[in-house]
Amino acid sequence: MNETILGFHHVAAAYGEREILKDVTLSIREGGFVGLIGPNGTGKSTLIKCVSGLLPLKHGNITICGRENSTLKSRERAQMVAVVPQSYHVGYDFTVEDIVMMGRNPYLGFRKKEGPKDHAIVDEAMEMTNTAIFRDRCYNELSGGERQRVILARAIAQTPRIILLDEPTSALDVHHQIEVMELITKLNQEEHMTVLAVLHDINMASRFCQRMVMLQDGVVSVDGTPQEVIDRKNMESLYNMKLMIRESPLFHKPEIIPIRVMEEEKISVSCHIHVICGATEAVRLIERLDAKGYTLTAGVLNKQSEDWHICQELGIQCIEIEPFTPVTAEKQAENLNLMKDADIILVAGVPFGEGNIMNLQGLENTAGQLYIHRNILRNDHTNGKLAERISSLEKTKKITYIEDNNTFLEILEHSLKP
Amino acid sequence: MSGKKGIQMKSQDRRWTIPLSILLCIGIMYVCTVTGIASIPFQDANRILLHEFLHLDINMEGITDGSITIIRNVRLPRVVLGFLAGASLAVCGCGFQGIFKNPMADPFVLGVSSGAALGASIGIVLHLDRRLLGMNGTTLLAFAGAFLTIALVYNISKVGKKVPVATLLLSGIAVSQTLSAAMSIIMIMNKQSMDQIMFWTMGSLNGKGWEQILLVLPYSLLGILLLSTTCRELDIMLTGEETAVQLGVNVELLKKKVLFASTVITAAVISVTGIIGFVGLVVPHVVRMIAGPKHRILMPLSLVFGGTFLIICDTVARSMAVWEIPVGIITSLCGGPFFIYLLSRMKKGGGLS
Numbered sequence: 099m100n101e102t103i104l105g106f107h108h109v110a111a112a113y114g115e116r117e118i119l120k121d122v123t124l125s126i127r128e129g130g131f132v133g134l135i136g137p138n139g140t141g142k143s144t145l146i147k148c149v150s151g152l153l154p155l156k157h158g159n160i161t162i163c164g165r166e167n168s169t170l171k172s173r174e175r176a177q178m179v180a181v182v183p184q185s186y187h188v189g190y191d192f193t194v195e196d197i198v199m200m201g202r203n204p205y206l207g208f209r210k211k212e213g214p215k216d217h218a219i220v221d222e223a224m225e226m227t228n229t230a231i232f233r234d235r236c237y238n239e240l241s242g243g244e245r246q247r248v249i250l251a252r253a254i255a256q257t258p259r260i261i262l263l264d265e266p267t268s269a270l271d272v273h274h275q276i277e278v279m280e281l282i283t284k285l286n287q288e289e290h291m292t293v294l295a296v297l298h299d300i301n302m303a304s305r306f307c308q309r310m311v312m313l314q315d316g317v318v319s320v321d322g323t324p325q326e327v328i329d330r331k332n333m334e335s336l337y338n339m340k341l342m343i344r345e346s347p348l349f350h351k352p353e354i355i356p357i358r359v360m361e362e363e364k365i366s367v368s369c370h371i372h373v374i375c376g377a378t379e380a381v382r383l384i385e386r387l388d389a390k391g392y393t394l395t396a397g398v399l400n401k402q403s404e405d406w407h408i409c410q411e412l413g414i415q416c417i418e419i420e421p422f423t424p425v426t427a428e429k430q431a432e433n434l435n436l437m438k439d440a441d442i443i444l445v446a447g448v449p450f451g452e453g454n455i456m457n458l459q460g461l462e463n464t465a466g467q468l469y470i471h472r473n474i475l476r477n478d479h480t481n482g483k484l485a486e487r488i489s490s491l492e493k494t495k496k497i498t499y500i501e502d503n504n505t506f507l508e509i510l511e512h513s514l515k516p
Numbered sequence: 517m518s519g520k521k522g523i524q525m526k527s528q529d530r531r532w533t534i535p536l537s538i539l540l541c542i543g544i545m546y547v548c549t550v551t552g553i554a555s556i557p558f559q560d561a562n563r564i565l566l567h568e569f570l571h572l573d574i575n576m577e578g579i580t581d582g583s584i585t586i587i588r589n590v591r592l593p594r595v596v597l598g599f600l601a602g603a604s605l606a607v608c609g610c611g612f613q614g615i616f617k618n619p620m621a622d623p624f625v626l627g628v629s630s631g632a633a634l635g636a637s638i639g640i641v642l643h644l645d646r647r648l649l650g651m652n653g654t655t656l657l658a659f660a661g662a663f664l665t666i667a668l669v670y671n672i673s674k675v676g677k678k679v680p681v682a683t684l685l686l687s688g689i690a691v692s693q694t695l696s697a698a699m700s701i702i703m704i705m706n707k708q709s710m711d712q713i714m715f716w717t718m719g720s721l722n723g724k725g726w727e728q729i730l731l732v733l734p735y736s737l738l739g740i741l742l743l744s745t746t747c748r749e750l751d752i753m754l755t756g757e758e759t760a761v762q763l764g765v766n767v768e769l770l771k772k773k774v775l776f777a778s779t780v781i782t783a784a785v786i787s788v789t790g791i792i793g794f795v796g797l798v799v800p801h802v803v804r805m806i807a808g809p810k811h812r813i814l815m816p817l818s819l820v821f822g823g824t825f826l827i828i829c830d831t832v833a834r835s836m837a838v839w840e841i842p843v844g845i846i847t848s849l850c851g852g853p854f855f856i857y858l859l860s861r862m863k864k865g866g867g868l869s
Contacts, residue, residue, distance in 0.1 A: 147758075150758075150761065150762045151761060151762075152758055152761055152762075171764075171766070172761050172762075172764050172765065172766055172767075173764040173765075173766070174764075175764070176762060176763050176764030177764070179762075180762070181759075181762040183758075183759070186756075186759075188754070188755045188756075189617065189754070190754045190755075190804075190809035191804075191808055191809055192751070192754075192755070192808075192809055192810070193808075196751070196810060197755070200751065200752050200755065200763055201763065203748060203749070203752055203763045203764050203765065204763065204764030206748065208745035208746070208747075208748070252763075256763070
């Protein structure tokens with residue numbers, strides 16, 4: 099069950115002079131579900147072409163079910179490997195059944211016409227992919243998602259041991275993307291087909307694949323479980339952009355959140371900002387301030403809150419407490435200590451309640467300018483304690499109110515100009 | 517695509533298509549045999565047919581030998597040769613449109629016709645009337661010209677072991693143009709043979725008899741038989757060459773088979789009849805619109821329709837005017853506008869099939 103079914107040994111391939119694959123070594127075990135990721139032009143589709151015999155290798159070799167690929171006849175190969183391309187157009191009016199029956203071609207000859215067994219296999223493939231209902235319809239009249247299911251049915255009709263997919267979902271809406279991926283998972287688990295899929299969508303790959311292989315500049319750069327492959331360092335070097343990784347609470351798989359490609363304009367002087375937050379409101383602001391080069395601290399934060407996650411991700415020093423525990427006087431003392439040298443103290447637009455009202459204690463004695471997001475007054479769950487606290491603060495310290503985070507960034511930039 | 521839904525038949529109707537069209541074809545063959553310029557009464561024509569070909573004991577009183585000869589040695593062989601030529605060219609058209617995945621492909625797209633025409637003009641200019649292998653010099657040279665042209669085009673396009681379809685088409689056009697130019701030079705240098713060459717290139721069934729039929733028949737049968745083994749693979753080829761490879765089709769072998777078979781058929785047919793255009797282009801299209809793209813139905817139906825179409829055109833050609841019009845002109849005259857009509861329909865339907 100766990101033998102290598104598809105092996106690449108120092109594979110190099112080129113289109114004319116343009117070298118695409120330089121040195122790919124990879125072995126895929128029977129029953130695996132492997133996602134191939136990497137930016138455009140790194141040779142993912144080329145690798146699929148090499149397996150399906152469309153592009154001869156410059157170097158190295160590929161083995162399929164233990165046999166050397168270059169010695170296989172296309173007929174023999176098609177009995178073991180089926181390929182599902184990305185959106186696929188046919189210029190002629192074949193019916194769905196005609197197209198699926200083409201999957202039986204590797205088993206037929208001009209003397210061997212399709213028999214009851216072939217029809218049974220085709221019927222089953224269409225049942226599985228839910229395409230039997232439109233078997234007599236013209237393939238070209240179908241929607242993108244339906245077509246992709248028909249092509250999957252054709253691949254199933256080949257009764258292959260390996261199924262190669264080249265961006266099977268890239269032209270589909272999200273409903274059909276998930277539908278196709280679920281179908282492929284079913285093939286992998288119930289029909290025991292080994293799957294190698296080129297996927298653009300990292301989150302899709304992370305969610306469905308057991309193993310991910312990252313291809314970069316014609317070589318395998320990282321290879322492992324989604325947890326091993328999807329980390330910020332790998333992904334940022336792969337896609338050359340700023341992004342974040344977090345674990346999807348629904349699937350317990352890492353998930354990537356792209357942030358930006360163009361860099362933020364950096365500030366020229368140093369400026370320390372302490373952010374008082376603790377829910378979800380400050381995430382975007384903290385990320386942007388960090389990207390602009392401000393020195394940031396934060397507190398007091400409940401662990402596992404979104405604000406806490408972003409501080410962890412960005413390595414921002416913060417005062418933290420356990421989830422669902424109130425801010426204590428000791429923690430607030432630590433917090434005050436952390437912000438004592440801050441140039442600016444920002445109270446982000448978080449809701450205030452009994453648990454975190456302590457966060458505003460002792461701000462009178464801080465040196466930094468105090469900014470408060472007006473939203474806190476709209477999100478008051480303290481039965482008036484918050485308003486009391488603010489008005490008493492206002493007696494001894496100047497407070498600048500802000501309406502939204504962008505205004506705050508503008509004020510900052512303005513005040514820092516020489 | 518969707519615009520043609522109205523014409524296309526349901527699959528359960530398709531079973532009857534082939535028998536029905538064969539019946540229709542036989543009917544048309546019959547009508548075309550009994551009609552013509554020489555006024556042979558309908559009754560007499562029927563009696564001659566029954567007597568000569570079904571060997572029925574029929575009273576032949578009052579029928580001249582001339583009438584019998586016209587039916588037996590002029591009209592009937594013309595109808596049969598017309599069927600053979602039309603059927604062969606139409607089947608080749610199917611094959612070519614299949615491997616080229618190009619609706620504009622016809623049996624002449626790689627220059628077979630120019631090669632044959634050049635060969636034929638050399639034969640005509642040199643007055644090669646000596647017979648060899650049952651062919652006269654012109655026929656033989658046309659046959660050789662056709663074959664050599666395809667061999668040349670094939671070898672020009674070859675990249676390693678593969679023959680890319682796009683290169684094949686382009687080198688076909690280039691070679692074809694060059695050969696046509698060479699033929700024009702021959703025509704200019706031999707003004708006295710110009711008419712004869714011109715007539716040859718327009719294609720005609722005039723003056724052809726059983727002898728020519730026997731000459732073409734083995735090549736046509738061989739070629740059609742070979743093409744008929746490629747039906748399923750041609751279907752897959754229509755969905756894309758890469759897909760065909762991935763579905764286990766030996767694409768290069770398929771191309772070779774189709775090229776070889778079509779060249780054999782086309783060369784044999786046109787070396788006898790001259791260049792008869794449009795049959796190989798239009799007939800497969802029309803049939804595809806009626807019966808769908810599957811070659812298992814497309815090929816036999818094209819065979820029947822191609823043959824029938826050419827018989828009708830030839831009957832028009834020989835009955836219309838005082839002078840006999842070359843049938844190639846009639847096919848183009850009917851086929852061209854019809855093709856334009858098809859194109860405009862497809863434009864409305866949103867695509868080419």
